[in-house]
Amino acid sequence: MAYGFDALSWCDLKQAYAEAKGAAARVAWLTSQSCGCDPGNLRVYDIMMFEEEENGVEFQYVPFTGSAKRIMAGSLMVGAPREGLLPYAQVGINDSMVTGRQNYTALHEIIHYHVDVPQGYKGESFSSLLNHGKYSPEEQFREARSNFGAAILHIPLQAMVASIKAHKDLREGFSSEFATSYGNSFTRVRNFLVMDLNIKWAYANRVVDDYRADPYSPIMEELIDKIIEEYPLDIAGVRLDGDHSVMMDFNDPFE
Template sequence: MIGRLLMDIDYDTYFKYHDQSYIIIEKIADYYGIELKDLRWDHYRDYAIDVEDIEIVSYSFGEVASKYLSGNIINIFGNYGISYNPFMVEGRQRFSILHELGHYYFDMDKSKTTQSFSDLLDGNGYSEKDAPKELRANIFASLALINNEALKECFRKQMSFYQICDEFEMSAAALYVRLYDFLTKFILLNQSLARTAINQFRYNYDPSKLINYVKMSL
């Protein structure tokens, strides 16, 4: 779900959802009194629990459903709950929690007594109506895992691909897409050059191409 729905998005749609997401990101940074570069995924989780009063729990969806569902969010008479699939890798679990929070902030109709969103592991099967909502929730989750300022700080510190994954507790797949997104949307690099730079950074532990492309933005 992470890659297919994010990497195919057009420039204007991306920045529309990016700017909407940053309103939430900046609000949470202000709440904790920290700089954007110091935000981590658990700030969003804790804010959701302590301020938004959302219950977040792991949930075994059953043998069949667990192969297809990554998580869901439900509202029952103003009580909100997020459940996530515990059989996914931990980085994917965090992305799913943030994805559901994206639905909470952008898609849940507070006037309804009941409402829910369920999200699929592979990103296939969404209706034409729901696809934009899933895309926006993905963009929010991607930016919440590591926002622009935090990513630039990693470049300045010359952190390796897997050091970034460890620091921000995210999966390699999520970081790959986040880097691709940054290079193609902010630096306006073509897709082929972006993939080459990321693969060299990830597999050859060589950041030279990547740093050369992003240095003007630091």
């Protein structure tokens, strides 16, 4: 399986992606309502601060050692339930990883917290493994959903398109814009082409791979113009300043 989850069918992955989009929109909306942040300036640390202050989630950068350092990106430990509230939780992040990967891991665990914990997975831990093959089929679905959701939170659509237009290099300018890793940048753009635009996997990989070059191919330019025309997107409102500027639709998706 292309996404590394060998127990999941393509239909499973599409379902996980759809659920992840809803979860990411919900977390972003709650954060913006709480902090009063300008929608164009929501950052990873805004989301983490919201979780700390509103939900009592504690983030710790942990010096994993031995095999854990090589196979674990992070973990979520969930405490006892609180009436009417999500339980307290502790997120451990592997401090040996690059900053971009740490940001992604924090958002991955936040999606777990908002989606899996309310479904009844209380009092257990969620371990973000670098090897997906260690998960059961049910766990693989939950991990795929959190992976998708973390990438969407980290690089929302409007900001993704604006950054592609502004930066001709996925590895340098684009990844720096969102304080993320090159791998996450590549995966986020490819996921959108495959899952949202229904572009074939092999072709999407080739298009995104072209974006590593400077200048990128006309194919990417045409796709971006198609995206703007289809949605449409107000990318003019996105402030790109190299500090993870994002732009999302902050209307409550659950009204």
